[in-house]
Amino acid sequence: MTATPFNEPQPYANEPFTDFSRQDEREAMEAAIAQAKTKLGRTYPLKIGAQMIETEPKIASVNPGNVNEVIGFVSKANQELAEQAMQAALAAFESWKRVSARERAEYLFQAAKLMRERKHEFSALMLLEAGKNYAEADADTAEAIDFLEYYGREAIRLSAVNETQPLVKIPGEENRLSYIPLGVGVIIPPWNFPLAICVGMTAAAIVSGNAVLLKPSSATPVIAYKFVKLMQEVGLPAGVINYVPGSGAEIGDYLTSHPQTRFVSFTGSKEVGLRINRLAAETAPGQIWIKRVIAEMGGKDGIVVDETADLDAAASAIVASAFGYQGQKCSAGSRAIIVEAVYDELAGRIVELTKQLQVGLPEHNFAAGPVIDSASYARILDYIDLGREEGELLAGGSKAPGNGYYIQPTVFGGVDVKARLMQEEIFGPVLALAKAKDWREAIEMYNDTEFGLTGSFFSTDEDRIAEALETMHCGNLYVNRKCTGALVGAQPFGGFNMSGTDSKAGGHDYLLLFTQAKVTSRKL
Structure with a gap:
């Protein structure tokens, strides 16, 4: 499927939660779980550019509620493959950054539509891989749909900022402000919201015009793969999202320190977040920017x-x-x-x-x-x-x-x-x-x-x-x-102090973290 650009999005509203007090909804979820169980133990490749790459060794994703069940065996990237993914992302960025915000947003809207149609399918896999009950898994999927819909609209809004928030007029000059993408970023989502936060972090980055390397949690890599495949299905150009599961010590640090990494978006523990912030602050040879770190960490x-x-x-x-x-x-x-x-x-x-x-x-x-x-x-x-x-x-x-x-x-x-x-x-x-x-x-x-x-x-x-x-x-x-x-959209989320950079996911400020503001002035 390819995205059909320039559709006018409907007014934003949160995705409703499923009412599992209804017998038909319970039966639909039970059927989805049974279907998900027929796919246990499959192998999943990396996705680098247009290539699907199988590797050894693999990450075994285990059902935490029944440790005899292996959800899947996921290929594991090393530094060489991480570098290959970086090069694929850099190449894709050169064309993707020129795609209009409306067209980029349409990929998100199409993905939201398909995810909505397959809601129980995504929730059932998450239930098995992450140990969530019906309501928790359903809310996670609903939030993923919300992020796709909301960030698509936000990208369109920011692309029209000159019309909606005009600059002060100066006689004899035409001044414009636009938000342009940063470059290639590393997305490191957590296992506890393995669909919603993975989708939100990734969608925000790509709809802003960036290309990314997605390194999911080793505890929940299969649901992240399912999202990547969904974006491939809606026709997202190859290399915009590169799927590279692997060790944080081996490829996480490597990519965080990479001179071509422009930003790192992380959700996880305080300890790992601080390490990423420290590594990103060191300027690598050949690096020509200050890396941006977007971190949502812990809480008490x-x-x-x-x-x-x-x-x-x-x-x-x-x-x-x-x-x-x-x-x-x-x-x-x-x-x-x-x-x-x-x-x-x-x-x-x-x-x-x-x-x-x-x-x-x-x-x-x-x-x-x-x-x-x-x-x-x-x-x-x-x-x-x-x-x-x-x-x-x-x-x-x-x-x-x-x-x-x-x-x-x-x-x-x-x-x-x-x-x-x-x-x-x-x-x-x-x-x-x-x-x-x-x-x-x-x-x-x-x-x-x-x-x-x-x-x-x-x-x-x-x-x-x-x-x-x-x-x-x-x-x-x-x-x-x-x-x-x-x-x-209702309660933008992010915290103070050691809880992170207060990124306010799901709010009007969030996409600004994945962009940089450019002002152009022309004498008339």
Whole structure:
């Protein structure tokens, strides 16, 4: 299929979530899962320019909910192949940068249309590869569609900036501002939103006129390959997206340090993000620009609850924020800071809701599933052991049964604000509760972290809400709702401090990160 350029896009609206209370939708998802299982164990090549290249060794992508199932064997790039991909991207960039924004956007719109038609197909694969239940996988696919639709419209809007945001008029001169692409970039998405964030990061870069090398997470490379194949199906020119899974130490560092790399777009841990930032800051021989780093890193997000709050709503939001997708979200609310007047009552409600969460195989749509891999499993269990020293175990605290990486949703109470459980990102189903004497101290405790991604404040006092909105230091702050689930276009997403460069994905500023502004002046 080839894209049909210059269609006028419809007004933007978020992709609706699937209602799995409907029997037909549940059956459709079950059928998609069964179909996805017929493709287990296949091999997947690299995509470099127009070439599909098989390599040895390969990355084995394993179902974290059933470790006997291999989702696929994905070819692994080395430095030589990474260099070949760089050259393919550089060649493609020379023509792609001259394609109009409207035509580039049309590829995204066509991909969104096909992804919408195959929504359960994408979600089912993600459910198997990443361990998401129906709702989490469906939301991930919906967000991927949102990014394609939103960034396509944003590219069109920015291409008309001279008409929509005219410069000051000077007699006798014609002045214009345009946003031009940067060049070739490296896209390094995470495993926890293996479709949505992969699609969003890549789509933003290419619709702005750049060519990219996409290095997916080794935990979820098959869903990324499925996206690359979709873009090939809609006719995206060869070399605009090059698919190069591989080791971060071998090809990640190599490409980050490459003199022809113009930007690196990364989502992942603080430690890896800081390493990328450090490597990118070093000027390589032959490099003629300062590399741009777009980084969305970790979080130690929290929910503050005062004594005026609706405690039932607060308990539901805390449990949803802490344990949605097993706490494996950078926005996950892994801390709840509660004023002492309602601490015992609210802690009891949180524990009651947590104990209702059933753990099991994602394909059977349990509320809680596995964590992503053996390394995460071991690390999270170590934090649970630490939690027994730093707080009171209120719920969970053990492995959960199943042929995968299952851990009980775990709650610790009475945790000190300086404890590691309150300061370090765990990225798993572990919630720490802390007690504050009043709502202002609770906000101070919330701010006592090196991160600053998401937060939430529960109160019915408008003066307190106003102060919290001003003083809680994070990139995405919510009032009387959970601290996860930002929607594209409505809640641009990105954080402060060690949470990254506050890139605000899904917002009007985001494409500017993949462009540079050029002003031209002509004497009349």
